Amino acid sequence: MSLLIVIGCILLLLALILLKLNPLLALLTVSIVAGLSLGLAPDLVVKSIQTGVGDTLGSLALVLGLGAMFGKMIEISGAARQISETLVSKFGKERLPWAMMLTGLVVGIPLFYNAGFVILVPLVFSVAQTSRVPLLWVAIPMAASLSVTHGFLPPHPGPTAIASIFKADLGKTLLYGFVLALPIAVIAGPFFARLMKKIKTGEIKSVPLTATIDELPSVGLSFGLAVFPVLLISFATVGTSFLGLNSSVIHLLGEPVLALLLALLLACYLLGWRRGMSMKQMMTFLQDSVSAIAMIMMVIAAGGGFKQVLIDSGVAKEVAFQASRLSLSPLVLAWLIAAVVRLSIGSATVAGLTAAGIVSTMAQGPDVNPELMVLSVGAGSLLCSHVNDTGFWMFKEYFNLSLKQTFLSWSTMETIISILGLMGVLILSKIIGV
Numbered sequence: 001m002s003l004l005i006v007i008g009c010i011l012l013l014l015a016l017i018l019l020k021l022n023p024l025l026a027l028l029t030v031s032i033v034a035g036l037s038l039g040l041a042p043d044l045v046v047k048s049i050q051t052g053v054g055d056t057l058g059s060l061a062l063v064l065g066l067g068a069m070f071g072k073m074i075e076i077s078g079a080a081r082q083i084s085e086t087l088v089s090k091f092g093k094e095r096l097p098w099a100m101m102l103t104g105l106v107v108g109i110p111l112f113y114n115a116g117f118v119i120l121v122p123l124v125f126s127v128a129q130t131s132r133v134p135l136l137w138v139a140i141p142m143a144a145s146l147s148v149t150h151g152f153l154p155p156h157p158g159p160t161a162i163a164s165i166f167k168a169d170l171g172k173t174l175l176y177g178f179v180l181a182l183p184i185a186v187i188a189g190p191f192f193a194r195l196m197k198k199i200k201t202g203e204i205k206s207v208p209l210t211a212t213i214d215e216l217p218s219v220g221l222s223f224g225l226a227v228f229p230v231l232l233i234s235f236a237t238v239g240t241s242f243l244g245l246n247s248s249v250i251h252l253l254g255e256p257v258l259a260l261l262l263a264l265l266l267a268c269y270l271l272g273w274r275r276g277m278s279m280k281q282m283m284t285f286l287q288d289s290v291s292a293i294a295m296i297m298m299v300i301a302a303g304g305g306f307k308q309v310l311i312d313s314g315v316a317k318e319v320a321f322q323a324s325r326l327s328l329s330p331l332v333l334a335w336l337i338a339a340v341v342r343l344s345i346g347s348a349t350v351a352g353l354t355a356a357g358i359v360s361t362m363a364q365g366p367d368v369n370p371e372l373m374v375l376s377v378g379a380g381s382l383l384c385s386h387v388n389d390t391g392f393w394m395f396k397e398y399f400n401l402s403l404k405q406t407f408l409s410w411s412t413m414e415t416i417i418s419i420l421g422l423m424g425v426l427i428l429s430k431i432i433g434v
Contacts, residue, residue: 002038002315006344009034013306013387017403023393024295027302031309038313045309052308053301056390064118064297065290066260070229070267071122072289073282077271078215079222081126086219088131096127097141097190104145105185106230113150113348113391117143119229119260121398136196136409139399141189143410147417148185150348151378152177158349162377165356168370176371177378180424188416196409201399217271225267229259296397303346303390310345310388330368331376331429334359335422338380346388352381369432372425379421385414 009030016026028049035045073079091099103123108116120142128135154160154170154177163173216222236254252258272282328336338355342348355377385392386407396406 002313002318003344005034005037006310006315009037010387014403017387023299023397024302027299027306031302031306034306035309035313038309038315040309040313044312048309048312049305051312052305055308056304057297057301061297062257063114063260064293066257066264067118067121068289068293069286070119070260070264072285073264073267073271074222074226075122075126076285077217077267077275077277079217079225079267079271081130082216082219082222083123083126083226085130086223087127093131093133096131096133096138097193100124100127100138101141101145101185101189104142104189105149105181106227108146108149108153113146114394116146116149116230117391117394117398120146123226134197134199135201135399136199137193140193140196140409140413141185143395144189144192144413144417145185147382147414148181148188151352151382151417151421152181152184152375158352158381159374159378161349162352162356163371163374165353166370166373168374173371173374176428177375179428180375180379180421184417184420184424187420188413192413192416199405199409201401201405215275217275221270225263225270228266229256229263232259232262296394299393299397303388303393306388307346307350307390311347311350315344330359331372331425332422334373334376335380335418335425338377339383339418342381342383342389343386344388346385346390346392348381348385348389348391352377355380369429372429375428376422376425379418379425381418382414382421383418384411386411 012033013026013030016029017023021029031049031052032045035048036042040048074083087096087099100120100123104116104120124135124139124142127133127138131138150158152159154163154174159173159177160170162168163170233254233256236250239250239254253262268282271277273279334355337359338351341355342351345351356374359373359377387393387403392406392410395401395410396403401409
């Protein structure tokens with residue numbers, strides 16, 4: 001019964017948005033309806049929404065805000081234009097999706113999806129505008145790479161946490177994960193993006209690529225600053241996960257908020273003040289950059305409130321329990337439970353951890369490979385992102401897509417990654433004999 005209520009609420013949400021109701025208002029309305037229909041007391045419904053909004057903004061507000069300001073400095077200084085023109089010249093216009101795919105893989109390993117997405121969005125806009133190519137043609141490969149790392153590659157936080165539940169070897173998980181990630185990123189990225197070239201997005205909410213400063217910054221400075229936060233977080237992640245460096249300073253530098261703050265301060269100095277831009281100019285641009293994403297942040301936060309209502313109502317546990325009663329192989333069962341929870345509540349991280357907790361005892365058997373269990377759960381947690389997932393709304397709002405366009409592009413891409421991930425895990429299990 002709970003699952004039917006969830007499906008009904010999702011259909012209601014789609015209907016409200018198709019009637020042109022603002023997504024923020026639609027999400028809040030449906031969250032209340034869902035909570036009351038699933039048996040939560042009225043005060044608990046409001047508390048659950050507030051908790052979900054607070055948790056989402058608590059983890060994302062500074063990342064989104066600093067990311068927007070950092071992207072603005074990269075853009076107005078001409079660094080974004082320098083990067084995009086260099087990519088076009090090195091890879092060629094026809095191979096730009098491959099350049100964005102490789103960039104997404106590098107950025108995605110140390111970062112949660114949302115943080116990596118925010119860092120790369122300005123680059124996607126600048127490449128699309130400079131090269132005059134369809135936006136989704138270069139956006140999809142970037143998003144696919146970030147999703148693949150989110151599901152398959154430690155030391156990304158998601159797979160690392162699931163690996164600890166299954167007591168899987170991180171080195172083997174990373175090795176098997178790369179075997180899956182690379183071909184899947186190619187298929188769901190550059191290959192799938194070819195089908196998206198004809199989709200026309202709405203007006204891009206980004207200023208023209210004209211630098212405030214006449215002379216463009218050097219190639220080295222532009223690329224160096226653009227990847228600085230990624231390198232900082234990567235260094236901290238590799239140092240703590242593989243080199244045994246447990247310094248509190250290293251942990252601190254690996255926090256996305258601090259990494260973006262340091263990158264922003266460096267950009268303000270090296271790309272702005274040192275090159276003749278006044279402090280007043282810079283602060284005005286930074287303020288405008290945050291104002292431009294205010295509604296995006298609120299829609300994402302409301303999506304977090306909807307997700308929390310579904311979690312607090314017990315839907316996740318119920319659907320996971322029902323799925324666990326099926327007689328399937330551990331690898332398929334792990335994927336299925338993660339997929340069902342993902343469809344029910346939206347969050348890939350929650351879906352992965354929930355599924356891992358339910359099937360963790362199965363990973364201890366002699367005929368089960370714990371590393372493949374990690375990858376199977378990761379693949380299932382990516383299935384068909386839709387309106388109850390904050391990632392869905394980020395992709396829709398940042399690229400100014402309609403609901404139909406978001407389902408055709410983002411949701412389809414996530415489903416391709418998930419299904420290919422399960423197929424890859426089953427093939428690997430045959431190859432290694434487990």
